Amino acid sequence: MIEKERLVTIVGPGKVINEPQVLQAYSQDMSFVNPVRPAYVVTPNKADEVQKIIQLANDTQTPLVPVSSGPPHFRGDTVPGTGGAVIVDLSQMKKVIFVDRARRVAMVEPGVTFDELIPVVNKEGLRLNMPLLPRKCKSVAGSILEREPVIMPKYQWDISDPLACAGLFFGTGDEFRTGQAAGPGTIEEQWAVGGVQKSPYGPGTGSWHRLIQGAQGTMGIVTWISMRCEILPSIEEPFVVGSSNLDSLIELSSWLIRLRNVNECFILNKTNLAAIFAKKYPTEYQNLKDNLPAWTLFYNLAGYEYFPEERISAYIKEINDLTQRLRIEAVKTVGGVSANEILKAVQQPSGEPYWKLRYKGACQDIFFLTIYDKLEGQIGVMNHLADEAGYGASNIGIYIQPVVQGTSCHCEFNLFFDSGNPIELDRVKTLSASATRELMAKGAFFSRPYGENTGMIVNRDAATFVALHKIKKIFDPNNVMNPGKTGF
């Protein structure tokens, strides 16, 4: 095991923790991965400290587990896969390095949360393309590196968006900067001629940022990212469409995204919408569920600098033609929840407690990418398995998020449960595994494999995994970077 003093030399005293209760907190999360206690938690403040930690890890064959968000964690990627690991907690690296309105880009360290960044970018007239209601202490960089789906599919041109560039150290300890940030010159030299590290391609043939996204820290540790931002609208006009017919909502949302009329756009089932807005459980939650339609599509129209009302008015006209054709109606309220409320909520992180935990205290997410034609079948499978398992289809929260300008959609099943109840826990654990298997058979693409289901996911595409493994061995030859994750 690594000696504490060697870590202290790098990060300073007080930044190397091995108190049992702290280690206990990092040894497990809300997922079903086996708890594994780390040896230490280190909290570096500077990039060169991170580099030295990685170099030390290589010298001593010590596994490293990068973490950037605050607890609770949900996916198992921050729990060590093996003993003797050092948690590299970057949550104290909290600099917002710059925000540039003209070029619509911000650069942040990994510890910056959505809660912290949103007001800073808003002040510059910008906004973030966010995931749906991230928890308060969720790291922006962490979310982006995990390829979490974002709620404005119009502005997600590529699955890597909103990531622009990243500064990192590979598992070898070598420094690297992706995209435009790579050079020529240092970041500061680039700034001096007006460079803002916006362009993600390269350097060279590689699109290196894609290698670190989705990697769960298995390739290296990121010490800053730059990300594209969007312009803050001058006016917004949100709408909701409720229906028991998911198909018509999908059809509408696909057109809205295709025509690029809408900013935020997603679908929630009544369970999830109730979970987000209920303040009291179980009564208010149940009442909301009872009053809400089975499905609600939420979308938001925005106007910017020039004639914003006319822009919105033109969009509304166009959307009316669509809704009439589909025999659905865009309104301002469904089942007691207003579109404005939803808009206000989703432009911020979740309030406390985190919305997924309010009902039962724990939540297991099953999420994948799919195409519209397969979605109903996959939901049907999930519902059937949930009923069979005694969980009950009506208890599943469902979130459908078109991504990458509608080329696919993220489908997420949220299984709320009481982790203190062993029967519920076991039921959800078993359901999660069986659902993953069955959904894969129905064409669900688990592009972000987490936890104990990782093996069955990556085994499905051995050829890709073999290629990725070759790459992994180059960037982390000693396998110190979060070993056991993403199938490595």
Place this chain on the structure above:
Amino acid sequence: MSLEQYQEHMAMCMRCSCCKFIPMQRVQGDKYTYVCPSITKYNFHSYSGGGRLNIGLAMLKNGFKYTDKLLDIVYNCQMCGACGVSCNYSMDMEVMEPINEFRIKCVEGGKINPALEKVIAGLRKEGSMVPVKGKRGDWASGLNLKNAAKEKVDVLYHVGCLTSYDKDMQRLARTTVKILQKADVNFGIAGDNETCCGGRAYQMGYEQDFLNQAKKNMAMIKKAGVNTVVTSCADGYQAFKVLYDKFNLKGNLEVLHISEFVDRLIKDGKLKPQKKVAMAITYHDPCHLGRLGEPWIHWEGKKLSKSFVFDPPKEYRRGTHGIYEPPRDVLKSIPGIKFTEMTRIKEYAWCCGAGGGVNESNPEFAQWTARERIEEAGSTGAEAIVTACPWCEKTFNETVKGNGSSLKVYDIVELVEKAIS
């Protein structure tokens, strides 16, 4: 002209591949996108227009070494000119001329194709590009047509080798004269004295043989005092109108294709297509009437030093002034005709397959090319494909028979005759 004179042009080719396709604006989908039969069938880039220029340039620089493959590339080209049209949408450079010169160079160097050599032997002996049976003027027996050599006529009707000698095609000559008679045209024929225009010989690379024929024809025309030649063969049309002019042999001779002439007659009220011909048709533009039929441009000048402009401005033949509308106007004037265009038409029409000597040297390739066209014609829903060249018609007829297709094949004069009788 020589290949060397086109070195600059060949050097301009930057391998954009446009020569393989119809002009990009005209592409309507996945199908019927290609315009060059040679690259479409043989796939190696060398078979494209640009590929041929690349080879020509290399040989000028490095010397000429002939292989079977080279001759395969050279002779498996219908010389249809489509590559040049596509290239010249954007580029100011000669394409067909250097391709032609390369072939001429092959022939002059003795690198011949035996099948073509046989055809030319026939030309030298009989003045015909097709096997001769009987006399050239036999198709006209009993018709009492004027002999243009002996009587004053306004128009010399040049029949062409295939129409004269092929039993199946002779009807086209008889149909044509019927139309001319109906319109009271003062015309005559050369009969047995008619000789091949030389156009197909030129396509095959036999420049001297072509010139021999051209001189013979112009001598006869001059002697007969004829001012206008009308022909129903697209090859003949292109020979008289373009090639004779290129070699300064044409003088002031007016050259018209029968479709142009009939169009004029209809518009002048001398022909009235009044009888209904209920037929769904599509029209195939013969290469030598269309893009290759546009007038020759004589140009001499110099390149200005700073850019690729010339003084006087150099005009390129880009297929713009081929004969496209007159045949269409004629067909549209026939009552009952339902006309649907194919995708590849006019200056970017797909070749019938018969040109450039391919009909003789590689009948299988010619048939393959024609099959592509028949399929395209069928896709329009037409029951008949109409053309204005006996070589196109012959090739299509052979293909349709071979395919078991129900598509009918007509020459434009056949439909006109139905409408006026």
Place this chain on the structure above:
Amino acid sequence: MALSKEIYTVFEDVVGPENICNDYVIMPSYFGKDFAAIILPKNTAEVQGVVKLCNKYKLKFRPICTGWKGTFPENIILLDLRRMNHIIEINEKNMYAVVEPYVISAQLQAELMKRGFHFNVKGAGTNTAAMLRGHGHLDQTTSGDDRNHLAIEWVTPEGNIVRSGSLGSTDEWFSGDGPGPSLRSILTSAVPPGSTPGVFTKAAVKIYHWPGPSRLPVQGVSPNITLSEIPPNFMARYYSFPSLEKMMQAEFKIGESEIAFELMGFNVAMVANNMTVSNEEGEEVFNQLKKEIQGVGFFIIIAGNCAADFEYKKKVLKHIINETGGKSLESIEKDPRTEGILLTNCIRISGSIRESFRSGGWFASIPMMGQRDLTVRWAVGAGKAKRSLIEKGLIVDDGGGFFGWGVEHGHLGKTEIFCQYDPLKPGAEEAVLKWKEEQQKRASDEHYFAMLWGPEDEIGKGLCNYQSWWSKIKKAIDPNGVALEAGSLV
């Protein structure tokens, strides 16, 4: 280096004798190199077969699509993918199309337009392969570079078949990333400036809404092609500005307001060439347009999804132009025929060759994708450096201009500057290549951006030594060293 008869026969067994050739006469049409053989595979299985044989016999190989220009070493196997020319799938609901390498952009674009879609076409023209990593006129609304790829079917340098993303897991093409990290980190391009070793045998590309008619109403006989009418809710204009600064302001505002279907920062030399049918006419029109403009400018197409949308976009455009002192080129605004020519050429991307090659026959260019304003700042200097070459008559006089545009409504950008020259004119090519080298060096020395043409280790030093990582990746995926990178442009 001739292939031995034995090895030649083995390749023949894979593709058939009519689809392999090593006769010297075909080499001039393949970049003038002495290749070991040109091979034309028909499908993925044949590509795999050829690649495995290359590994077995230690023969280097390189694939090409349409193969427009290129640099290659000799004695390699060149895979000409001409026979792989099928559109595999068009998924309208999820907005992607799957193509083989030799589907040209014009084919895919026409099929998509019939269905109410279009896609990003490489600026070189619709005669280029549809699957390519590309950037072009349509980037404002259709993104660019490798950002339009979804799943890719890849024959690796070792001859294995890898299907990226959802394709490998679910047999669907909608995503190219995962599970876990993305292979699109290395599957970035079939062609330079950087290309992935191996062969892309199929690729899914994003498609976008097309607000126009199922077929553009093209009329005329080549080369005089225009539109019989301007399609409803379409408008094309060219605006010039009193300064580069004002033009960039307008470009950024237009990007942010998301009103442009296309924004193409042509200089008027390119506009003149695009809309004319010959060099002489091009020069004449250039001289005329020079008098009409007040400075640099751009070409823009506005397209509305409906009448209300169109009116809104026009109103915003007018406002921005007024704010920035822009002036509309009357030659386009007042002449529907000219407007139609430019609409055709800038939607079907059929005028690029006129813009870039016709005047001089050849051109040498420095294209940069990235941060638009930064690359423009550099390009101003590169443009000034062109003047001495113009004055000496070594290159075509285009006013020392450069061009470019915003990508993804201005989030990213592309800037390009080129010199057109006569390849047979003494001294022209050397001067142009010298200019190119100097300007690229200046870009690197002054920290604008780095070009990747040149000695890798030298260039890589200033770019986080990316080349050493890439070299390791190459060794890992290509242990026999048979898959070459650099090659044909499109």
